[in-house]
Amino acid sequence: MFSERLKKLTPYVPGEQPRDRKYVKLNTNENPYSPSPKIREFLETCEIESLRLYPDPLATELRERIAEKYGVKKENVFAGNGSDEVLSFAFYAFFDNSNGNLLFPEFTYSFYPVYCDFYAIQYQKIPLRDDFSVDAEAYIGTESCGIIFPNPNAPTGICLSIEEIIRILENYPKDRAVIIDEAYIDFGGESAVRLINEYPNLLVIRTFSKSMSLAGLRLGFAIGDNGLIDALFTVKDSFNSYPLDMFAQKIGEIAIADEAYYSSVTKKIVETREELCSELGKAGWNFLSSKANFVFAGKKGIPGEDIYLGLRDRGILVRHFNIGKIKDFVRITVGTKDEMSRLIEEMKKL
Numbered sequence: 001m002f003s004e005r006l007k008k009l010t011p012y013v014p015g016e017q018p019r020d021r022k023y024v025k026l027n028t029n030e031n032p033y034s035p036s037p038k039i040r041e042f043l044e045t046c047e048i049e050s051l052r053l054y055p056d057p058l059a060t061e062l063r064e065r066i067a068e069k070y071g072v073k074k075e076n077v078f079a080g081n082g083s084d085e086v087l088s089f090a091f092y093a094f095f096d097n098s099n100g101n102l103l104f105p106e107f108t109y110s111f112y113p114v115y116c117d118f119y120a121i122q123y124q125k126i127p128l129r130d131d132f133s134v135d136a137e138a139y140i141g142t143e144s145c146g147i148i149f150p151n152p153n154a155p156t157g158i159c160l161s162i163e164e165i166i167r168i169l170e171n172y173p174k175d176r177a178v179i180i181d182e183a184y185i186d187f188g189g190e191s192a193v194r195l196i197n198e199y200p201n202l203l204v205i206r207t208f209s210k211s212m213s214l215a216g217l218r219l220g221f222a223i224g225d226n227g228l229i230d231a232l233f234t235v236k237d238s239f240n241s242y243p244l245d246m247f248a249q250k251i252g253e254i255a256i257a258d259e260a261y262y263s264s265v266t267k268k269i270v271e272t273r274e275e276l277c278s279e280l281g282k283a284g285w286n287f288l289s290s291k292a293n294f295v296f297a298g299k300k301g302i303p304g305e306d307i308y309l310g311l312r313d314r315g316i317l318v319r320h321f322n323i324g325k326i327k328d329f330v331r332i333t334v335g336t337k338d339e340m341s342r343l344i345e346e347m348k349k350l
């Protein structure tokens with residue numbers, strides 16, 4: 001009854017969403033602030049009649065709004081059920097092993113190897129530099145069928161400069177995809193979206209889950225040359241014609257238009273991140289320079305696992321990865337100022 005395919009799967013394990021007690025939840029990079037208040041107005045006036053019909057399979061208006069915001073055409077935009085789904089379609093569409101392995105960083109978003117196993121894509125992990133940054137040179141110098149990395153990278157929070165990204169694109173074969181997963185770019189990095197017209201092999205992937213505070217809605221998108229976007233539609237339409245329900249499409253349109261609200265929320269999070277780093281420094285903790293809504297931190301003499309468990313006992317959840325040179329760090333999501341004060345207080349007691 002169970003397929004051989006199934007027996008080989010090792011699923012991704014997301015950060016825990018506990019139900020046993022109330023935690024200060026700093027483990028999945030959710031936004032501590034509310035989504036745009038304009039969404040409430042929509043929900044209060046929406047007619048249940050609209051649910052009778054299938055949603056637009058092309059998410060046309062949502063893609064138009066996204067295209068307007070980023071100065072591209074709707075033909076350059078694909079939208080999916082969370083950026084995880086968009087990533088999955090992209091792995092299916094662009095990577096096989098005809099020209100070598102897929103390359104991604106040794107420490108990165110741990111869904112990438114899961115998609116590789118799912119689609120039987122061979123991959124090679126490229127070590128980070130000693131300072132934990134992504135090593136652009138190593139990607140150029142290795143024969144491969146494609147490249148993917150988050151920028152800023154997760155769980156380090158370190159951002160690669162746009163010049164380094166251009167260097168990769170300039171020196172990489174134009175017939176192989178380079179995917180930049182910009183889940184955290186709104187928190188301080190420079191986006192590669194403006195490069196898509198120059199590099200038809202560049203796909204930029206974004207999510208509504210982090211900076212737009214809509215992780216529960218499941219909405220993500222990709223921006224790239226229309227050849228790449230058409231390929232994503234081909235995969236989608238071979239799998240599910242309607243991955244985006246009518247609420248997700250409509251709420252996405254409202255959120256993407258409310259720049260004033262979201263830029264103030266993002267500004268607050270960036271300020272809080274910088275305050276958190278300054279407090280961590282004063283308390284003798286090490287941390288990496290972050291351009292995301294999380295900080296990767298550790299303290300000499302305390303194993304990462306003990307930090308994680310100690311904070312958990314004290315009602316604070318952070319994320320710990322028990323692997324290689326990152327095992328003595330924990331990834332802390334930037335929450336509200338109050339949550340960060342409580343965190344620092346408990347960290348000092350460890």
Ligand SMILES: *Cc1c(COP(=O)(O)O)cnc(C)c1O
Pocket residue numbers: 029081082083084085109150154181183206207208209215218219220
């Ligand atoms: C959170 C995250 C995603 C997934 O986002 P969803 O849109 O919620 O599926 C993708 N990539 C990275 C690097 C992330 O951290």
